[in-house]
Amino acid sequence: MHAIRLHEFGPAENLRYEQVPDPVPAAGQVRVAVEASGVHLIDTTLRAGQGGGGSLPLPALPSIPGREVAGTVDSVGDGVDPAWVGRRVVAHLGGAGAGYARLAVVPVESLHVLPDGLAADAAVAMIGTGRTAVGVLAAAALTADDVVLVTAAAGGLGSLLVQAGRNAGAVVVGVAGGAEKVERVRALGATHAVDYTASDWPERVRAALGSREVSVVLDGVGGALGRAAMELLGVRGRLVMFGWSSGELVPFTSTDLVERGLTATWPISRHQIGRPGFLRGLETQALAEAAAGRLVPLVHRFPLERAADAHTALETRRTTGKVVLV
Secondary structure (H helix, E strand, C coil): CEEEEECCCCCHHHEEEEECCCCCCCCCEEEEEEEEEEECHHHHHHHCCCCCCCCCCCCCCCECCCCEEEEEEEEECCCCCHHHCCCEEEEECHHHCCCCECEEEEEHHHCEECCCCCCHHHHHHHHHHHHHHHHHHHHHCCCCCCEEEECCCCEHHHHHHHHHHHHCCCEEEEEECCHHHHHHHHHCCCCEEEECCCCCHHHHHHHHHCCCCEEEEEECCCHHHHHHHHHCEEEEEEEEECCCCCCCCCCCCHHHHHHHCCEEECCCCHHHHCCCCHHHHHHHHHHHHHHCCCCCCCEEEECHHHHHHHHHHHHCCCCCEEEEEC
16 A cells, blocks of 8 residues: 655655555454545644654654544454444544555544545544534533634634634634635634734734623634733633644733633643543544534645645645645
8 A cells, every 4th residue: 555654753855655565454453445634733743753742752763644534444353343344434543643544454442433424534624623622612611692712713623613603603703824714714604804914913803893802712822822812801701722833832820810810721631531432522522513514624635645745734834724635
């Protein structure tokens, strides 16, 4: 089969499209003929040799990246019901990786049957990014009374959060980088879409909202952008954090929270991830939301052999939605 392999940590060009032996499912595993593989920002930091933000160790080299796959089961290992063969499935591979490939082996307990009508690339978007979204939304508890600000609103996760805010009846402010992404956020149903590359973007948000204040910030960027978003929160506002694509967390102190009665939370902690069934429950819910059409993932597709281009585009913020190799 063909797969993307990394032989040396470094730039995206180190990702090579190569012929490798077909994997064979071991006991308790199935093999999936892959239709779509998810690309995550963590994949780029691991490739660069920087680690996964402390959450994932660097892989042994050579390695095949990729932690999310969807496709059709074509064989099973010992102890696995042969009825799985021919079923369309999606799975998160966790730290095992090896998803950037034509074939991937998956523990049978990680499989979800693809809901009817849900495309493989959309399922890949929901199995990882979507599960994070539903976890964030559970913590945010959005209502029609909220004014919610979403950073990186044109990204795979941000685009889902914008839709969820719209579905809740909230006023949604989507913040994105560049005119094209701003238009995409507006098309998703955001009440207001603002370009964060403008130095006065917080003032533009205030002007758009008039007498209203932001009540919820959903932030996966951190750093200066996350801090500027936090400054827009009104009294008793809620800061919900789930990432730091800028390279650092939102900087704040307890004094910042006390002065306006703010709350700050990180809804998906390492402790929760370690609880049996926690992530699978989020995955099931995310797939159901997509199958019902309540959350429609944006997908930015690249052919498998162009994985290096996908990494470069993601790192330089030239993508919209979830990046997927097909």
